[in-house]
Amino acid sequence: MVSVGIQIVEGNPHLRSLLGWHLQQAGYRVHQSASLYQAREVFHMRQPTVVVLDTEVSDGDALEFCGWLQRQQMPFVLMLSARNSEADIVAGLKAGADDYLTKPFGIQEFLARVEALIRRQRATTPPAYLDYGDLKIDLVQRRVRFKDELVDLTPQEFSLLYVLAQAGGVPLSRSELLHRAWPDAIDNPRTIDTHVLSLRKKLETDPRQPSLIQTVRNVGYRFNPDFLNLNQTQGDESVNNKKPPTPGTPSMVALDGNWR
DSSP states (O other), rough: OOOOOOEEEEEEEHHHHHHHHHHHHHEEEEEEEEHHHHHHHHHHHHHOOOOEEEETTTSSSSSHHHHHHOHHHHHHHEHHHHHOSSHHHHHHHHHHSSEESSSSOOOHHHHHHHHHHHHHHHHHHOHHHHHEETTTTTTTTTTEEEEEEEOOOOOHHHHHHHHHHHHTOOEEEEEEEEEHSSSTSSSSSHHHHHHHHHHHHHHHHSSSSOOOEEEEEETTTEEEEHHHHHHHHHHHHEEEHOOOTTTTTTTEOOOOSOOO
């Protein structure tokens, strides 16, 4: 089983170390951050499944940071706070937290809440690996290989490509792409056009005449798996005449515990 990554954003070094130790003992991979500034860097590098976020971090607004997390890859957020009023709890949940734990709290309750979030993640885990022949998308490592070469994508480009590829050729509107790729984002759906253009420059032989990411008039965009399968089939026949794959059907493997 793939180990689940958990990021702790906590300004108190003693509490941060204590929580990290118990999580490691429970079998999780732990990434610690002492500030919101550091937390952003760690999040991009590690892509944790759960973020434990203390609202009293001193170098910024934890609620704004929680909203920022939801515009990334939507990790589960367990918010910790000494503020226990109904208004504070509601504010935290509305900012994007999936659970809210008030201080002081017991370690066993903390671990149980983390485990509950992991169970929710496992129930909604999408395919963690898409294999379309020449194009391979690894959701766990957040890597894309095209024709055996690693493709350097931004987090936004990766999310958009994954959503398009997972749809397997079904056209998606700009609004639907925006919602699936970056939930809770406030961007205009037309920003999708900019990211599609960037993806085409990195993946298409001729971005002006795209074969992989196609425009569907009056709808939006679609991923064209037949283009990849055609290339793969031709290559296979020239080598050993293997049976070609069914058009539009990638190989999908669901891995527990490393994405939401």
